[in-house]
Amino acid sequence: MIELKNVSRRFGDTVAVDGVNLTIETGEVCVLVGSSGCGKSTTLRMINRLLPHSAGEILVDGEDITTMNPEQLRLNMGYVIQGTGLFPHWTVARNIAMVPRLLNWPRERIDARVDELMTLLDLDPSAHANKYPQQLSGGQAQRVGVARALAADPNILLMDEPFGALDAITRENLQLEMLRIQKQVRKTTVFVTHDIDEALKLATRIAVMDQGRIIQHDTPENILRHPASDFVENLIGKQDRGLKLMSLRPVRDLMANHTEPRQSEPGEHVLREEDSIRLALSVMLWQDLRQVAVFNAQGQETGVITRERIIQEGV
Amino acid sequence: MAITETLRPNRVIPVLGVLALALVWLLDLGTIQPNRIVPGTGHGLLSAVGWTGAGLVTGILLATIVLSTLPLRRRYELLLGLIGLSLATMPLLLDMFAALHLPEGSPYARSSVGAGFWSLLFLLSLMLIETLGRLEARRWLQLILLVFIGGSWIVLLRGEGLESLSLVREFNARPDKFQQALWTHLALALGAVAISAGLAFALALKMIRSPAWQRPLLGAVSFLQTIPSLAVFGLLIAPLSALSSALPFLQDLGIRGIGWAPALLALIAYSLLPMVRNTFVALTEVPESLADAARGMGMNEHQVFYQLKLPLALPVMIEGVRITTIQAIGLTAVAALIGAGGFGGFIFQGLGQAAMDLVLLGALPTIALALLADALLTMLAASLKPTPATA
Amino acid sequence: MRVWLPATLLASLLLVLSAGMPVLEPLFNWVQPGKQQVIYERESFLFLLQNHLMLVVVSAAVGTFVAVAGGIFVTRPFGRDFLPLVGQVASIGQTFPPVAVLALAVPVLGFGEAPILLALVLYGLLPILRNTLAGLEGINPAVREAALGMGMSPVQVLVRVELPLAGRVILAGIRTSVTINIATAAIGSTIGARTLGDPVIAGLVNGNTAYVLQGAILIGLLALTTDSLFEALERSWDRRLQSVGV
Numbered sequence: 001m002i003e004l005k006n007v008s009r010r011f012g013d014t015v016a017v018d019g020v021n022l023t024i025e026t027g028e029v030c031v032l033v034g035s036s037g038c039g040k041s042t043t044l045r046m047i048n049r050l051l052p053h054s055a056g057e058i059l060v061d062g063e064d065i066t067t068m069n070p071e072q073l074r075l076n077m078g079y080v081i082q083g084t085g086l087f088p089h090w091t092v093a094r095n096i097a098m099v100p101r102l103l104n105w106p107r108e109r110i111d112a113r114v115d116e117l118m119t120l121l122d123l124d125p126s127a128h129a130n131k132y133p134q135q136l137s138g139g140q141a142q143r144v145g146v147a148r149a150l151a152a153d154p155n156i157l158l159m160d161e162p163f164g165a166l167d168a169i170t171r172e173n174l175q176l177e178m179l180r181i182q183k184q185v186r187k188t189t190v191f192v193t194h195d196i197d198e199a200l201k202l203a204t205r206i207a208v209m210d211q212g213r214i215i216q217h218d219t220p221e222n223i224l225r226h227p228a229s230d231f232v233e234n235l236i237g238k239q240d241r242g243l244k245l246m247s248l249r250p251v252r253d254l255m256a257n258h259t260e261p262r263q264s265e266p267g268e269h270v271l272r273e274e275d276s277i278r279l280a281l282s283v284m285l286w287q288d289l290r291q292v293a294v295f296n297a298q299g300q301e302t303g304v305i306t307r308e309r310i311i312q313e314g315v
Numbered sequence: 316m317a318i319t320e321t322l323r324p325n326r327v328i329p330v331l332g333v334l335a336l337a338l339v340w341l342l343d344l345g346t347i348q349p350n351r352i353v354p355g356t357g358h359g360l361l362s363a364v365g366w367t368g369a370g371l372v373t374g375i376l377l378a379t380i381v382l383s384t385l386p387l388r389r390r391y392e393l394l395l396g397l398i399g400l401s402l403a404t405m406p407l408l409l410d411m412f413a414a415l416h417l418p419e420g421s422p423y424a425r426s427s428v429g430a431g432f433w434s435l436l437f438l439l440s441l442m443l444i445e446t447l448g449r450l451e452a453r454r455w456l457q458l459i460l461l462v463f464i465g466g467s468w469i470v471l472l473r474g475e476g477l478e479s480l481s482l483v484r485e486f487n488a489r490p491d492k493f494q495q496a497l498w499t500h501l502a503l504a505l506g507a508v509a510i511s512a513g514l515a516f517a518l519a520l521k522m523i524r525s526p527a528w529q530r531p532l533l534g535a536v537s538f539l540q541t542i543p544s545l546a547v548f549g550l551l552i553a554p555l556s557a558l559s560s561a562l563p564f565l566q567d568l569g570i571r572g573i574g575w576a577p578a579l580l581a582l583i584a585y586s587l588l589p590m591v592r593n594t595f596v597a598l599t600e601v602p603e604s605l606a607d608a609a610r611g612m613g614m615n616e617h618q619v620f621y622q623l624k625l626p627l628a629l630p631v632m633i634e635g636v637r638i639t640t641i642q643a644i645g646l647t648a649v650a651a652l653i654g655a656g657g658f659g660g661f662i663f664q665g666l667g668q669a670a671m672d673l674v675l676l677g678a679l680p681t682i683a684l685a686l687l688a689d690a691l692l693t694m695l696a697a698s699l700k701p702t703p704a705t706a
Numbered sequence: 707m708r709v710w711l712p713a714t715l716l717a718s719l720l721l722v723l724s725a726g727m728p729v730l731e732p733l734f735n736w737v738q739p740g741k742q743q744v745i746y747e748r749e750s751f752l753f754l755l756q757n758h759l760m761l762v763v764v765s766a767a768v769g770t771f772v773a774v775a776g777g778i779f780v781t782r783p784f785g786r787d788f789l790p791l792v793g794q795v796a797s798i799g800q801t802f803p804p805v806a807v808l809a810l811a812v813p814v815l816g817f818g819e820a821p822i823l824l825a826l827v828l829y830g831l832l833p834i835l836r837n838t839l840a841g842l843e844g845i846n847p848a849v850r851e852a853a854l855g856m857g858m859s860p861v862q863v864l865v866r867v868e869l870p871l872a873g874r875v876i877l878a879g880i881r882t883s884v885t886i887n888i889a890t891a892a893i894g895s896t897i898g899a900r901t902l903g904d905p906v907i908a909g910l911v912n913g914n915t916a917y918v919l920q921g922a923i924l925i926g927l928l929a930l931t932t933d934s935l936f937e938a939l940e941r942s943w944d945r946r947l948q949s950v951g952v
Contacts (some may be wrong), residue, residue, distance in 0.1 A: 050855055073858030085852025089870045099856055148856070158855075326787040430814065441791060443797075448790045541933045542926045543889030549906045549922030553737060553915050572915070645803025649893060652910060662809045666896055671813040678806040687803045 002047060002156065002188065007056035009042055009212075016042045018212035019056070026155075029182060029189040031199040032236070040192045043209070044160055047190060048074050060156070075099060077148030078157040078187070082164045084141045086133040092118075092144050093129040099152040101135070102262035116117045117147040120181065139170035143177070157189040162200070175201055196235055200224070208232050221248055230261060246278035246314050251294055252311050253277070261300035270295055273302065277310050284310075320382065327445050328383035328394070335438040336376050343429035345412045348481065350423040351670065357429055365413045372408070372435070375401050376662045378443060394446045399460055402439050403467035410476035417479050425481040427672060454694045455657070461690060465683070481672040493676070500684070502659035503575060503650065504643040507582030508590075508636060515590035515635075522595055533592065540588040544581065544646050548653045550576045551577035575701075578655035582646055586639045593635025597628035637692035648677070710940045716931040717927040717942040723927065738916035740785040745824030746905040751924060758901040758928065761891045765826035766884050774876065778864065789839075796836040804829055808897065817898040826890060830883040834909045837879025841872030842875065860926060874943055881936040888932060892925050902928065 002024040009017040014190045024030040025267055032040035045051045047058060049070045058065045067072055076140040086095050093114050100110045121143040142162060142185060163171040179278060182202075184190070193199055199206050200220045207232075216228040224245050227233040236244065252273045255297045271280055271292050283292055284307050291306040344363040348355030361369045379397060413426045447457055477483055486493060522529045538636055539547070556572025559565045570576040601624045609619050653658025661677030664670075728926055732742040780792045783932040807829045811821035845868060853863045895903030902925045909917030 020797075045855075046853055050851070071857050071859050074855060074859075077857075079852065079855035081848055081852055081855070083846070083848040085846070085848035085850075087849060087853070087867055087871075088846075089867075102857060102862075145852075327791055435818055441795065444794050445791045448794060466915045498729075541885060541929050543892050543929055545889065545892045545903055545906055546922040546925040546929070549909070549918040550926070556915070573910075641801050641803075645805060648803055648805045652893075652896070652907070659805065662805065663896055666809065666812065667734050674809050674812060678809040679801055685803055686798075689798075 001061055002190065003057075003059040004043070004047075005057045005059070007043070007046060007053050007058055009046060009051060010054045011041075012207055013202075016212055017046070017053075020214055022207060022213075022214060022217065024188060026188050027186045028204040029122070029191060029192060029202055031191045031203035031206050032209055033193055033196055033199040033206055035194060037049065038209040039212040040194075040209050041160055044158055044192050044214075047156075048077050048079060048158055066299070074155065075102060075152065076154050078151075079153045080142075080145050080149045080162045082161045084133070084145040086148070088133055090134060091130050092123075093125075093131065093137070095144060096151050097152075098147045098148060103152055105238045110286070112150060113295060114147075116148055118151075120184075121147050121177065124145070127238060131256060137170075137175060138166050142166060142170075142174060146174075146177075146181075148179075150187075155188060157187045159189065159191045161192055164193070164195075171198075178202055197244075198236070200236075200248065208235060208294070222247065224248070235270055242315050243278055246281065246310070247276045249277050249314070250274050251280050251305050254313060255294050255303040255305040256309075257303040261296065261298075261302045264293065264301045272296070277305070277314050278307050281310050281314070322386040322388075324384035324386070325445075325449070328442055328677050329380045331438050331442050331445070332380035332383075333377050335435055335442075336373065337429050338438070339372060342431035342434060344431040345409060345429045346427045347416050347418075348425050348427060349418075349421065350621050351481075353427070355427060358416065359634075360411070363416070363584055364408055365415060368408060368411050388520055389705050391446055391450045394442075395450065395452075398439055398443045398446060399464065402436070402443060403464045404652040405432075405436060405439075406468055406471040406477060410471070410474070410642050413476060413479045424479070425484055426479050427481040442470055454690075454697060458694065461686075482675055485670070485672045485676045492525065496656060496658050496660060496677075497680070499575075499655070500644070500647050500659075500681075503578060503582060503655060504640065504647045504684075507579055507586050507647075508640050511583045511586035512594075512636060512637065515587060515594045515671060518587075518591050518639075519594040519598055522591075523598060529595075530585060533595075536588040536591050539584050544585065544649050545652070547581045547584065548577060548650060555580075573654040575655050577652035578647070582643055582650070585646055586643055589638045589642065590635050593638070594628075594632055597631035597635070598624060599629065601627050630696045631690060631695040633699060637689060637696065640688045640692065644681060644688060648681050709938045713934040713938050714859035714925065714937050716934055720755070720924070720927040720931050724755045724924060731925070734916040734919070735760060738914060741914055741916065744914070744916040746837050749900055749904065750906065751902075751905075755900050755901060755903055755928070757899070758888070760827060760893055761822060761894070761899065761901065762884060762887050762932075765823055765830050765887055766880065768827045769831035770834055770880055771884060772827070773879075774914065776831075777835055777842060781839070781842045783858075787939055792835070793839055795830050796839065799829070799832045800836070800919050802829070804886060805893055808890055812897055819882060819899045821897060822891065822894040822899045825894075829890065830887045832885070833882040834876065834879040837875050837882075838872065841875030841879075842868055844875070845871050872939070877936070877940055877943060881933070881940070884936070885929065885934055888925070888929050892921075904911065928938060 002022075004020050004022040006018060007020045007022075016126065020039075022043075032043060042051060047060075047065075049065055060068075061074070086092075087098075089285045090098075091287050094136070095112045096117055097110050100113060105113075114129065115125045119130065119252050123140060123143055128136070128140070128144075133144070136144065145162065149159075163174050166174065171223070181204065189197075191202060202218055203218055205217060206223055208215045208228075210231055214222060216232050218226075223232065224236055224241050227236060234274060250273065251271060254277055255273070271283060273294055273296055280292060284290070290308070291304045293301045294303045294305055296302045340360050342359075343357035344360050346355035346357045360372065364372075375397065379394060382394055382397070387393070400439075409426065409428065410431070418424050447460075471477060471527060472480070472483055478487075518532060522532055552572040555570070555577050559571050559576075565571075604618050606623060609623050610616075614622070647655065647657045648659035648662060651657055651663055658677040658681045662674050662681075663677075665673030665675075665677060738744055755759055762834060776792065780789040804825075808822065808825045811825040815821040815824055849867060849871070853867050854860070858866070861867075891899070891901050892903035892906070895901050895907045902921055905921030906919045906925070907921075909915060909921065
């Protein structure tokens with residue numbers, strides 16, 4: 001668990017972060033979102049003491065970080081940045097193994113862990129382990145960056161606009177990866193982005209920041225339904241809220257279940273239980289259908305969802 | 316944020332200042348020699364210039380230390396003035412020294428500059444560089460300062476009081492030889508650069524038109540650069556003297572195994588690498604996409620070259636000229652060993668006679684020429700860089 | 707292994723010639739007829755070669771140490787203030803002609819090997835310093851940030867990340883420095899150091915072209931050997947790091 005109590009950061013006369021109070025529960029993904037210069041990156045970098053805070057307290061699992069050795073603190077936190085920061089003179093495997101080697105893990109354990117992580121992040125170890133970062137695509141490099149951050153199994157993951165430098169398609173793929181991984185490993189994560197859609201997609205709770213202060217700290221749904229100020233409303237997009245809310249709810253919530261799963265031929269697009277109802281609506285509009293069959297992970301049809309129900313109860 | 320940054324106490328100048336204070340008090344400011352050969356007696360700061368002089372020097376140094384740590388807005392401008400003036404008037408210290416210590420009625424007695432004076436000069440120059448850097452001074456300001464300080468020195472050195480300075484004595488003993496050395500040095504160095512520039516241009520064009528020639532040409536030219544100049548001068552003597560004995564009319568022109576001919580040849584050879592490389596890079600660095608855009612709008616190849624490639628290539632080529640000129644000035648000094656003349660002559664003569672100030676008479680102008688060439692050519696390159704259009 | 711071949715060949719040629727110059731007496735007799743002595747015999751060539759090498763190697767070692775240490779110092783947070791000045795001095799210093807620097811060392815330290823060493827160290831450390839600064843400053847800041855953020859101590863970042871990445875550029879600087887120093891050391895014969903420049907100077911003074919040739923050939927060979935040695939070193943470094951362009 002991470003607690004920021006009245007934390008501020010000053011450079012001379014400028015106040016970059018102004019009296020921030022934030023609690024990030026264990027296992028939660030907290031996304032700091034705001035425009036450039038709002039203080040989100042600064043806040044993140046105070047958590048692992050890359051920047052000292054000028055006032056207030058930061059506690060990690062109850063301990064004040066200023067009483068801890070900074071290197072020890074950081075060895076226990078994964079750190080992913082934009083532009084990856086992978087070491088060009090080390091292979092992919094060596095890059096991932098960085099923190100375990102600093103911690104003096106036995107050789108076999110390190111090798112096994114590297115393999116495990118590369119597989120987790122969908123990178124074939126036999127193909128990529130001995131490559132150098134310059135030989136990878138942007139998306140692959142950032143996957144290695146994430147693997148490196150997870151290598152020593154830290155309790156906390158810090159991510160500073162990790163997907164900002166990637167193209168839209170790769171970014172979306174990596175966001176899905178993050179969601180998938182988070183289901184498996186459940187790390188306490190602090191994620192910084194300027195992209196509200198990314199925040200809505202990934203967060204357990206979002207902290208909207210502006211000019212060094214937190215304007216609203218709540219779940220994505222609550223931020224969409226009850227924005228705390230004009231600023232937040234503008235950020236989420238005043239008019240797009242309906243569909244944005246729909247993208248947060250799974251089809252599972254509104255489908256009419258069959259009494260038992262059936263085997264049937266899926267249509268052109270397979271709609272799954274965990275897909276959002278926004279996606280379901282999109283499919284129905286495109287194919288001009290009043291309802292669509294829903295499938296589970298095993299490929300069996302478990303129910304249907306109707307256009308009517310989405311429109312009436314979706315938001 | 317910007318305000319507090321610029322008012323932070325400067326850490327470099329105090330360090331330099333303290334070092335300067337230590338060295339100027341510990342080392343000899345100057346020496347008095349009864350004649351040219353006998354080694355002289357050294358004088359520390361206090362002994363050399365008395366309490367007034369020592370107080371002045373100490374006071375100025377302390378002022379620079381204090382001023383650099385104060386959070387004043389204009390402190391760097393003030394420092395510039397203080398340090399600039401001090402540097403310009405440093406020869407007056409030697410004046411004081413001579414006035415205090417030179418024995419009367421002893422025409423051969425002379426004063427010489429000591430390590431303390433040199434250290435002070437060096438450290439004040441470093442402080443000047445630091446101050447100019449913090450002010451982000453433009454090039455022309457730096458040049459004006461250099462001219463001012465240099466000019467002041469020349470004026471002061473010609474004055475009555477400093478006639479007894481050993482360095483000045485050496486100059487006064489041979490003013491026409493000095494002039495001749497200057498012209499010879501310039502002629503050789505600049506001549507070599509000019510000729511190699513022309514050759515390099517032709518070679519670069521050849522390399523662009525026939526890419527197969529690129530590697531061998533660059534290889535040949537870098538090969539030459541690796542060999543130390545002394546060796547090249549030496550290696551040219553035999554063939555050239557054989558040539559000149561075989562063709563007597565060459566001897567009438569002054570082309571011999573030694574002298575200016577092998578020197579010029581070797582200088583041209585050495586100037587080729589930086590010039591060819593820079594010219595080639597300069598002419599090829601213009602991206603083809605730019606050239607295509609020009610062609611697409613109707614320019615023919617000729618126009619593309621003269622209106623697009625050449626103007627953009629000019630700053631890089633000037634940079635090549637700069638490197639080459641500095642190198643040539645240095646090598647010309649070495650060429651004095653094979654009889655080419657120039658300032659190197661004084662250096663080696665002085666070394667042979669153990670007359671240090673004659674060595675200085677050769678070394679200092681060489682350094683000054685190199686620095687001057689550097690300053691002028693950098694300014695030229697900067698002025699030729701296409702300035703971004705301000706909307 | 708093949709990359710070391712040119713250097714080994716040249717080195718062997720250099721050694722053979724230094725030891726066996728007298729064998730070529732008839733050749734030099736043809737070049738310089740009418741002189742009693744055509745082979746320089748004041749010192750053995752091997753001794754001169756050894757001395758020359760010693761001067762260059764010692765000054766390279768000291769220069770590298772000072773320059774790299776200085777370069778590291780001014781790129782650390784506590785030394786940043788000195789970076790602009792040091793960078794400028796490294797640039798301006800290279801404008802000074804080496805022969806002038808050599809000449810200026812004499813009033814300070816007299817004649818012999820000491821002033822040469824001083825001049826070689828001072829002048830030789832400038833290209834290394836310049837390259838160290840360029841190499842360290844040229845590292846992608848994200849790499850340093852990631853290393854620190856993941857828990858490396860500043861010393862570990864320097865030793866395991868920054869120096870390996872800057873090493874290639876620093877090596878190129880050392881190469882430049884050594885090349886210049888071989889030439890400067892040769893001129894050092896004029897101030898009493900006994901180097902391969904001795905036969906050249908002696909030959910110029912006495913009008914003995916054979917002496918000059920012998921000195922010049924050996925100096926040239928030394929320069930070429932060192933250059934191809936560094937070329938091989940640079941290639942091995944590249945191979946170790948397998949950097950595939952930036």
